[in-house]
Amino acid sequence: MKLLTRLLGAGTRGRRGATMGHPALALVCRLALAAIFLYAGVPKVARPQLFLVAVRGYLLLPDAAVPIFTVVLPAVEVLAGALLLLGIWVRPSAAVIAGLTAMFLIAIGSAIARGIDIECGCFAGQTSRVGWSLILRDAAMLVALVPVLAARRHWLCLCPGSGGAGSSHKSALQTPQGGTE
Amino acid sequence: MRFSPGLRRPCGGGLAKNDSEGPVFREWIATCAKAALIVAAGAALGLGVNAVSPRGIPLRPMTLPTDFPPPNGAPLTDGYITLDFVAAIAADPGAQKDTVLIDARAAHEYQDGHIPHAINIPLTDFLAGRPARLGQIPRDRLIIVYCEDPDCGASVTAAEQLRLYGYPRENVRVFTGGFPAWVQAGMEVAFD
Numbered sequence: 001m002k003l004l005t006r007l008l009g010a011g012t013r014g015r016r017g018a019t020m021g022h023p024a025l026a027l028v029c030r031l032a033l034a035a036i037f038l039y040a041g042v043p044k045v046a047r048p049q050l051f052l053v054a055v056r057g058y059l060l061l062p063d064a065a066v067p068i069f070t071v072v073l074p075a076v077e078v079l080a081g082a083l084l085l086l087g088i089w090v091r092p093s094a095a096v097i098a099g100l101t102a103m104f105l106i107a108i109g110s111a112i113a114r115g116i117d118i119e120c121g122c123f124a125g126q127t128s129r130v131g132w133s134l135i136l137r138d139a140a141m142l143v144a145l146v147p148v149l150a151a152r153r154h155w156l157c158l159c160p161g162s163g164g165a166g167s168s169h170k171s172a173l174q175t176p177q178g179g180t181e
Numbered sequence: 182m183r184f185s186p187g188l189r190r191p192c193g194g195g196l197a198k199n200d201s202e203g204p205v206f207r208e209w210i211a212t213c214a215k216a217a218l219i220v221a222a223g224a225a226l227g228l229g230v231n232a233v234s235p236r237g238i239p240l241r242p243m244t245l246p247t248d249f250p251p252p253n254g255a256p257l258t259d260g261y262i263t264l265d266f267v268a269a270i271a272a273d274p275g276a277q278k279d280t281v282l283i284d285a286r287a288a289h290e291y292q293d294g295h296i297p298h299a300i301n302i303p304l305t306d307f308l309a310g311r312p313a314r315l316g317q318i319p320r321d322r323l324i325i326v327y328c329e330d331p332d333c334g335a336s337v338t339a340a341e342q343l344r345l346y347g348y349p350r351e352n353v354r355v356f357t358g359g360f361p362a363w364v365q366a367g368m369e370v371a372f373d
Contacts, residue, residue: 045230048238049345057308067240075227076220092215119309
């Protein structure tokens with residue numbers, strides 16, 4: 001926990017944190033993740049029928065929860081992706097995307113463990129079966145989230161105080177909620 | 182850490198530790214709260230879009246009636262039909278033309294015996310996407326789906342999928358008794 005705090009929370013003070021949270025690296029990762037989640041989410045919001053079949057294929061949720069999950073998940077993907085793209089509430093939206101990616105990892109991992117051969121449902125219009133390559137892809141997305149979460153400053157950002165903690169340590173001490181949010 | 186004249190610290194290591202870690206944890210609590218807000222807003226957005234979208238999906242799945250078999254007198258209520266109705270169709274060549282029977286069980290179960298004229302589209306085919314055989318089924322037909330027993334669920338899931346693929350709600354029915362009810366009633370079984 002301390003390591004995590006040093007790595008992510010105290011980015012500008014520790015050398016390691018400063019490297020991980022460099023605004024340029026954070027920007028590249030942020031835009032890439034935002035693009036991925038918008039690309040994944042928008043078609044699913046537009047055509048939930050296909051995604052419904054994919055969700056049901058995982059056989060993880062009770063029948064009654066499947067349609068609600070099918071409708072809610074893509075919208076959360078789109079909202080978090082859009083906030084990340086615009087640079088509003090960067091850290092909270094990155095945290096949401098981290099949670100989603102972790103959930104995908106668990107779902108895909110459980111499908112592999114149970115030996116069921118199903119459509120991933122990751123991107124509409126693409127047929128990719130659940131397998132280890134998807135585990136690697138999701139793990140890579142989690143790694144890409146680290147610089148976004150660690151950064152104290154963000155370039156090309158609509159809200160300078162975003163990121164959940166203000167843009168500097170000083171502001172974090174004064175207003176833990178973070179500047180203008 | 183050695184004392185550095187350039188580093189401003191209030192007084193005492195313990196206090197300094199609290200001073201530096203407290204805000205960090207408060208930041209993370211605030212971050213989590215905002216993340217929860219994003220999820221809640223996303224959920225509201227998704228439900229709202231689904232409600233107004235012409236391609237929205239029904240949020241309440243079909244559920245099997247608890248009082249199986251259903252009360253007599255209304256064979257076509259709530260998406261379910263009884264053995265009598267299926268038997269009446271099977272006995273009437275005219276009605277057969279307007280009706281499609283879908284056996285949603287696995288292929289080997291279908292080969293071991295099925296209702297005459299039923300076609301086999303296993304549930305796994307529905308779960309893998311739109312089954313190709315749906316292309317041969319006109320949308321104005323009455324579609325009756327059955328599986329192994331009232332609790333197997335495959336017929337209900339397949340019926341839901343058919344509705345999602347554009348088959349009118351009133352045309353898609355589930356024969357809840359399934360193949361065992363058919364056999365128990367002494368009806369003809371096909372093996373083709």
